[in-house]
Amino acid sequence: MKPKNLLSPVLSLLFPPRCPFCRRVLPVGEMICEACSEKLPQVTYRKYTVGYYPCCAPLPYRDAYAAAVKRFKFSRKCTYAQPLGLLVIAAAKRAYHDLSRFDCVTCVPMHKTTMRRRRFNQAELLARECAALAGLPYRDTLIKLRQNVPQHTLKRDQRAENVRGVFAVSDPSLVRGKRVLLIDDIITTGNTLGECAHMLHDSGCREVCCAVVCATRS
Ligand SMILES: [Zn+2]
DSSP: OOHHHHHHHHHHHTOOOBOTTTOOBOOTTOSSOHHHHHHSOSSOOEEEEETTEEEEESEESSHHHHHHHHHHHHSOOGGGHHHHHHHHHHHHHHHHSOGGGOSEEEEOOOOHHHHHHHSSOHHHHHHHHHHHHHTOOBOOOEEEOSOOOOGGGSOHHHHHHHHTTTEEESOHHHHTTOEEEEEOSEESSSHHHHHHHHHHHHTTOSEEEEEOSEESOO
């Protein structure tokens, strides 16, 4: 066996964490490299409304930020959950101030068929990381009842209809009277998040606030 082959299992075990945006190897203890940290948007978050509910996003969906979210989602870069979660929680703290008032963190669910194919829900991974960073419990609260056409394939005026009746609260007794922080990776029109927030509110949630990594709208 050549030295390179002898080393490869060790190297794979010790595969160093990389910056989610430029993919450079990170110094120990860093989650985003210094150069990318310095380039982060000056505006620490943007605030949107999804239905009747607020949503905040630290990053625009473009360039290295969009690429990082795509790798996180489609290439299963699970290690990105922590740096991206850190940015989401920093934005949520600024947008919603005291996060300790929330009873739990939850996420936009994936249909079981998609979950079987993809093997992980990036929104859940992100929400679990956000919960840990905020010192809050993570709870599965929503289920996706049926597969719908991907939102990005539809015109804007078709998107609200496409998500109607797709989500449900799994156990209303778990969310009744609670304040919930709802997490997803991206906000585009906000129809998906708005529908999920609406279902939580309909089940008796006292407050629903949303937070995502990237927003496609400014
Ligand atoms: Zn970087």
